[in-house]
Amino acid sequence: MTWKQVFTSSVGKKLVMGFTGIFLVLFLIVHVGLNACIWAAAYDPNDQGEMFNKAAHFMGSNVLPRILEIGLFAGFFLHIFQGYLLTLENRKKRSIGYAVAYADGSKWYSRSMAILGTLLLMFLVMHIYHFWTPSRLGGIGNIQPLAEVEYNGVMHHNLYAEMRNVFVGNTLIVALYVLACGSLAYHLLHGFSSAFKTLGIHNKKISGLINCVGVGFAIIVPLLFALMPLSFYFGWIN
Amino acid sequence: MEHYNMNLNLKVWRQKNKNTKGAFKMYRVENISSEMSFLEMFDVLNEQLIKDGDDPVTFDHDCREGICGSCSMYINGKPHGPWQANTTCQLHMRAFKDGDTIVVEPWRADAFPVIKDLMVDRSAFDRIIQAGGFISVNTGNAVDGNTLPIEKQKADDAFAAAMCIGCGACVAACKNSSAMLFLSAKVSHLALLPQGAPERTTRVQNMVAQMDKEGFGSCTNTGACEATCPKEISITNIARLNSEYIAASFAD
Numbered sequence: 001m002t003w004k005q006v007f008t009s010s011v012g013k014k015l016v017m018g019f020t021g022i023f024l025v026l027f028l029i030v031h032v033g034l035n036a037c038i039w040a041a042a043y044d045p046n047d048q049g050e051m052f053n054k055a056a057h058f059m060g061s062n063v064l065p066r067i068l069e070i071g072l073f074a075g076f077f078l079h080i081f082q083g084y085l086l087t088l089e090n091r092k093k094r095s096i097g098y099a100v101a102y103a104d105g106s107k108w109y110s111r112s113m114a115i116l117g118t119l120l121l122m123f124l125v126m127h128i129y130h131f132w133t134p135s136r137l138g139g140i141g142n143i144q145p146l147a148e149v150e151y152n153g154v155m156h157h158n159l160y161a162e163m164r165n166v167f168v169g170n171t172l173i174v175a176l177y178v179l180a181c182g183s184l185a186y187h188l189l190h191g192f193s194s195a196f197k198t199l200g201i202h203n204k205k206i207s208g209l210i211n212c213v214g215v216g217f218a219i220i221v222p223l224l225f226a227l228m229p230l231s232f233y234f235g236w237i238n
Numbered sequence: 239m240e241h242y243n244m245n246l247n248l249k250v251w252r253q254k255n256k257n258t259k260g261a262f263k264m265y266r267v268e269n270i271s272s273e274m275s276f277l278e279m280f281d282v283l284n285e286q287l288i289k290d291g292d293d294p295v296t297f298d299h300d301c302r303e304g305i306c307g308s309c310s311m312y313i314n315g316k317p318h319g320p321w322q323a324n325t326t327c328q329l330h331m332r333a334f335k336d337g338d339t340i341v342v343e344p345w346r347a348d349a350f351p352v353i354k355d356l357m358v359d360r361s362a363f364d365r366i367i368q369a370g371g372f373i374s375v376n377t378g379n380a381v382d383g384n385t386l387p388i389e390k391q392k393a394d395d396a397f398a399a400a401m402c403i404g405c406g407a408c409v410a411a412c413k414n415s416s417a418m419l420f421l422s423a424k425v426s427h428l429a430l431l432p433q434g435a436p437e438r439t440t441r442v443q444n445m446v447a448q449m450d451k452e453g454f455g456s457c458t459n460t461g462a463c464e465a466t467c468p469k470e471i472s473i474t475n476i477a478r479l480n481s482e483y484i485a486a487s488f489a490d
Contacts, residue, residue, distance in 0.1 A: 001486065010416075010449065010454070010456035011457075011479075011480060012487070013456060090415070090458075092348075093347060093349065093455040094347055098315065099343060102316055102462060102466070104315075105463075106413075106460035107460070107461075110459070110460040111460055113458065190459075194459040200477055200481025200484050202477035
């Protein structure tokens with residue numbers, strides 16, 4: 001069996017979803033950990049986002065995260081593209097649908113991964129526009145560059161101030177971010193454990209552990225992300 | 239439970255053959271005993287239709303003991319009807335109340351084309367088995383069953399997977415019309431046993447290739463198949479199939 005045969009088979013296509021899904025889960029861990037630095041401002045009035053800006057600066061200026069960033073875009077592209085492809089392919093397998101749908105045997109979010117994923121994709125476009133574009137492409141053409149702040153003689157992008165600009169007083173944007181976190185939670189609630197099943201984990205003890213970790217991850221990570229815009233909006237950090 | 243009789247409205251899918259368009263038709267059956275099986279209730283309906291000079295409803299059945307996997311029918315939004323771990327032939331009319339309207343549809347999947355009414359062509363499953371769901375053995379004297387030591391847990395898991403009767407309810411229940419629960423049960427029961435080892439790699443490769451060729455969808459682990467399976471085949475088998483496939487993909 002050639003690699004082409006492997007990755008064009010129905011199992012192989014799902015493997016791509018599983019691998020990229022786990023890669024994106026790892027990205028979420030880095031992203032939430034780094035962004036959690038904004039809360040340093042909550043207990044240290046002198047911080048003013050310094051810890052977060054420095055962490056973001058490290059990620060933006062170090063060569064390794066920049067290489068991983070390319071991998072990240074590739075991972076997102078593969079996951080989204082393959083996801084839509086599989087959804088369309090699978091829909092075509094039943095030309096005439098049922099008069100009464102079978103809803104009891106599975107969870108609604110397990111059946112709605114494409115819809116939840118589409119909501120996340122819409123959010124992603126907005127999110128990239130808010131932060132990634134001004135940070136990485138600021139100054140090119142009409143794109144407004146980010147304000148800068150100096151720490152120890154080195155200029156840093158003030159992403160903390162950008163977060164404040166985006167979230168403070170913008171009820172609609174904050175609501176959209178919180179809703180997206182809800183979509184992420186349900187997407188992960190199915191996706192986390194499903195990815196490991198697709199990769200062939202069938203040992204009962206290990207899959208039991210993965211299911212537990214998956215539920216915890218699907219609740220904690222989106223909750224932390226949702227608390228970030230809310231922290232600015234409600235003035236828990238300034 | 240107390241015996242009772244009931245009158246029912248049936249909304250049944252009628253379709254002449256796979257090339258014509260089907261539609262639902264309403265029927266009324268009266269004095270149905272709660273002790274009857276669902277198929278016996280259909281026998282009553284068919285007797286009535288024949289008496290009236292109408293075409294009886296075609297449906298698959300054979301053993302009527304819940305072990306052959308012939309019967310199908312998607313009843314009120316669930317393959318094999320409302321009971322758990324049950325086949326249509328073992329569904330009894332005490333599952334319904336007087337005056338109920340029951341919607342009966344065939345298995346819906348393009349890989350299972352309707353032959354007539356509620357009967358679908360499930361020969362795709364036969365072709366998947368032909369692609370590798372067997373072991374090649376040299377004929378000769380029968381070998382004593384205990385000559386090959388097999389771990390108790392593995393023997394139990396293999397037996398649980400071998401319980402699959404190939405009825406196709408998993409495909410009917412799956413939103414993707416995926417045959418992965420069926421395939422994984424067949425691959426698992428041989429992969430777990432030493433007799434299945436020599437053809438382990440080619441078996442999973444060929445069976446997955448045949449499944450794709452037959453036009454079944456891919457698995458998204460929703461669990462609908464496991465929930466509806468009359469033999470309670472575990473979805474863990476699908477994860478095992480995936481690991482078998484990954485291992486086979488590295489083979490030359």
